[in-house]
Amino acid sequence: MARRHWLLKTEPGSFSWDDLAKARVTGWDGVRNYQARNLMRDEMNKGDLVLFYHSNADPSAAVGVARVVRKGYPEAEEPTWSQVDIAPVRKLKHPVSLERMKVTPGLEGMPLLRKGNRLSVQSVSKEEFELVLKLGNAKE
DNA sequence: GCCAACGTTGGC
DNA sequence: GCCAACGTTGGC
Numbered sequence: 001m002a003r004r005h006w007l008l009k010t011e012p013g014s015f016s017w018d019d020l021a022k023a024r025v026t027g028w029d030g031v032r033n034y035q036a037r038n039l040m041r042d043e044m045n046k047g048d049l050v051l052f053y054h055s056n057a058d059p060s061a062a063v064g065v066a067r068v069v070r071k072g073y074p075e076a077e078e079p080t081w082s083q084v085d086i087a088p089v090r091k092l093k094h095p096v097s098l099e100r101m102k103v104t105p106g107l108e109g110m111p112l113l114r115k116g117n118r119l120s121v122q123s124v125s126k127e128e129f130e131l132v133l134k135l136g137n138a139k140e
Numbered sequence: 141g142c143c144a145a146c147g148t149t150g151g152c
Numbered sequence: 153g154c155c156a157a158c159g160t161t162g163g164c
Contacts, residue, residue, distance in 0.1 A: 011162085033147075056162055098163080116145040137164045 005110060005129040006044065007051040008066070008086070009120040017052055017063045021088045029075050029083035036076040036121035041082035043123070050086055051124060051132060054095075054113070061095035062132050064088060092136030106131050 008028065010016070020026055031037060050066040070085035101107045111122040124132075 009162090060163070093143060115163095116161095120161090134148095 004043065004045065004048045005051070005124045006039075006048060006068075006128055007053050007110075007122040007124050009055045009061070009122075011056045012054045012075060013056070017091060018050065018087070019066070020086070021091070025069055025085055025087045027083050029081070031079065031083070031120060033120065034086065036119055037041060037097050038086050039121045039123065042083050044068050044071075044130050045071045049089070049129065052088075059095070059097040059099065061097040062092065062101070063095045064091045064137065065133065092133070094136055095139075096132050096135045100135060101132065104131065104135065116119045
């Protein structure tokens, strides 16, 4: 199966990129939304790449790349919910802010940019993923 | 801190 | 099954 690309939202106050970098492999548990759960349970596979996004941040931005190291599996405590395990790959040289993504041609289709979208696990296309990485590695 | 958008709950 | 009330998310 082709490698897929995702965006995971997190509030840096509860779990930030630095926390992930320190923890190395991290169980992405505690997600309590059915749509997000179904994506993790049914769609996310080992080797998939993840844009790590800080929401409710200053500024809200994609800050790093992570990788799925274990595909969806039930949470130990509450098996109706699912989790994946992720590990950091690398930090972006420059955070790519929400504002920047909004004005970048080619990213209009990202679920993140849809008004009112609160989903914490989102699918992004390969093209979108690579474009964000490009923005994150080149200076303005 | 505000509030729009969305998801969930529970009475009926 | 409908929908009002409530809670949460997250940009601003």
